[in-house]
Amino acid sequence: MENLQKLFDVVVVGAGTAGTIAARFVAKKGLSVCLIDRKQTSQIGDKICGDAVGNEIFDFLNINHPKNEELSCLIKGAKIYSPNLKKCITLVDPKQAGYIINRLEFGQRLLNEALDAGVAQFLDNTLALDLLYTNDHVTGVKVRLKNGEKIDLKSKIVIDASGYNTQLRKKVKSSLVEKEISKQDVILCYREIVKFSPKDLQVKDSEYITIILDQEKAPGGYIWYFPKNESSVNIGLGVFMDYGGKVKELYRQNIFNNFIKTSKFEIISTGGGIAPVRRPLWSCADNGIMFVGDAACQVNPLHGGGIDPSMRAGLHAANTAIRAIEDEDHSLNKLWDYNYKVMTSFGTEFASLDLLRRVLQVLSNEDLNFGLERDLLSGEEILEISSTGGLNTSLISMVTKAFKGISRPNLLLDLNYLRIRMNEISNLYKNFPQNPDIFPDWKQKVLEVYNKIERMIINK
Numbered sequence: 001m002e003n004l005q006k007l008f009d010v011v012v013v014g015a016g017t018a019g020t021i022a023a024r025f026v027a028k029k030g031l032s033v034c035l036i037d038r039k040q041t042s043q044i045g046d047k048i049c050g051d052a053v054g055n056e057i058f059d060f061l062n063i064n065h066p067k068n069e070e071l072s073c074l075i076k077g078a079k080i081y082s083p084n085l086k087k088c089i090t091l092v093d094p095k096q097a098g099y100i101i102n103r104l105e106f107g108q109r110l111l112n113e114a115l116d117a118g119v120a121q122f123l124d125n126t127l128a129l130d131l132l133y134t135n136d137h138v139t140g141v142k143v144r145l146k147n148g149e150k151i152d153l154k155s156k157i158v159i160d161a162s163g164y165n166t167q168l169r170k171k172v173k174s175s176l177v178e179k180e181i182s183k184q185d186v187i188l189c190y191r192e193i194v195k196f197s198p199k200d201l202q203v204k205d206s207e208y209i210t211i212i213l214d215q216e217k218a219p220g221g222y223i224w225y226f227p228k229n230e231s232s233v234n235i236g237l238g239v240f241m242d243y244g245g246k247v248k249e250l251y252r253q254n255i256f257n258n259f260i261k262t263s264k265f266e267i268i269s270t271g272g273g274i275a276p277v278r279r280p281l282w283s284c285a286d287n288g289i290m291f292v293g294d295a296a297c298q299v300n301p302l303h304g305g306g307i308d309p310s311m312r313a314g315l316h317a318a319n320t321a322i323r324a325i326e327d328e329d330h331s332l333n334k335l336w337d338y339n340y341k342v343m344t345s346f347g348t349e350f351a352s353l354d355l356l357r358r359v360l361q362v363l364s365n366e367d368l369n370f371g372l373e374r375d376l377l378s379g380e381e382i383l384e385i386s387s388t389g390g391l392n393t394s395l396i397s398m399v400t401k402a403f404k405g406i407s408r409p410n411l412l413l414d415l416n417y418l419r420i421r422m423n424e425i426s427n428l429y430k431n432f433p434q435n436p437d438i439f440p441d442w443k444q445k446v447l448e449v450y451n452k453i454e455r456m457i458i459n460k
Helices: 017-028 056-061 103-116 241-259 307-326 332-343 346-362 365-373 379-388 395-404 409-430 436-458
Strands: 007-013 033-036 052-054 071-075 077-081 088-091 098-101 121-123 127-134 137-144 150-160 186-196 208-212 222-229 232-239 265-276 289-291
Touching: 007 017, 007 137, 007 307, 017 033, 017 103, 017 150, 017 307, 033 150, 052 056, 052 307, 056 307, 098 103, 098 222, 127 150, 150 307, 186 241, 222 241, 232 241, 241 265, 289 307, 289 332, 307 332, 307 346, 332 346, 332 436, 346 409, 346 436, 365 409, 409 436
Parallel strands: 007 033, 007 150, 033 121, 071 222, 077 208, 150 289
Antiparallel strands: 052 098, 071 098, 077 088, 127 137, 137 150, 186 232, 186 265, 208 222, 222 232
16 A cells, blocks of 8 residues: 555554544544554444443543434433343433444544544554564554555554454463453343334333343343334343354344334344453553453443443543653553553442342342342442442341341342442452552452352352
């Protein structure tokens, strides 16, 4: 390719929500940025996703809220239902209240705004093959262009936003960044966007995204029902990876047939994928590189929402890269501030919800129905623990719960134990180390909390 630039301040791999935000804010500071994506330009933004994003993130980034073709509908929050559908936990906070978006139109807007901010070079149909190293520092990316040519793109810092299946995380020479993710920490998803006439079928609970916990219909994961507008919904499920060959069958039998009670419908879109449902990577950075979005497992473990955290991480990565380049220091010590920003913000919430997810995955439908119907774990408590790190349940409330749960004392004890561990890990993340030297001690304390939960699960 003629006139192809090969030296930059920052190379951003992946033009999704995380990558476009990172590229946009780095370029806005006048630094040279190369943004690449394996898709062709017209498909940037097209992704199998629940399509929900809260309104808070747009004010946090000081960018325009979705409107017109980008916006499908408004939502107030999330509802998590018991398997028998008799009880739900309602979660309402600024990260959930907001919008259902049209993913392609939204992605195209973010891409165009990144280019308008001054991205020096955008390469579509370009695949990142490997990391370039100088000594122990990442100094660029080896890529294959749309014409098949392989070239080296040199940079001071690489930001990897290329998704859960990124090859770059597996190539990084780091003892801190996890290269492989356990299959217990991911779910296999399948979804369809279904259109129908409001005369034939009404959208249920159109102001909330709906999550249904059901170990029989969606083993290890959940069912989702997200409104798109008055005449279409995004419905699907996530399951343990072991159910890979059965996911479409489970969807057809347990989701589609239960929700689409009309013969007059049109399937607008279908697709599947893998989503991480765990805490972020132990370290989302190393010398010369930062990982953002799904590449760093920055996804809500409870309902799989990843748009908001990916955009937050994109901004944090951009600001960290800008300061590192200004100080001419691209080492992990300098990039560690990105880890600190992630872990003490949404990382705190996700680590706490990761523990909750692990316990919910092993509870039977009978236990889930019993526990949720008797408010043994409420939406207010989940938000309080995961968002603030506090656990202020009053003695009267705990006594009331004890009487409600007396016919299942072991379940009550398990959930109380879970509350304490969620609070414990939340406080650990809020006190994430400000430099990598003391990280090993902190990590050991976090592992001890996970081990306590694992022992509880094994002894169930």
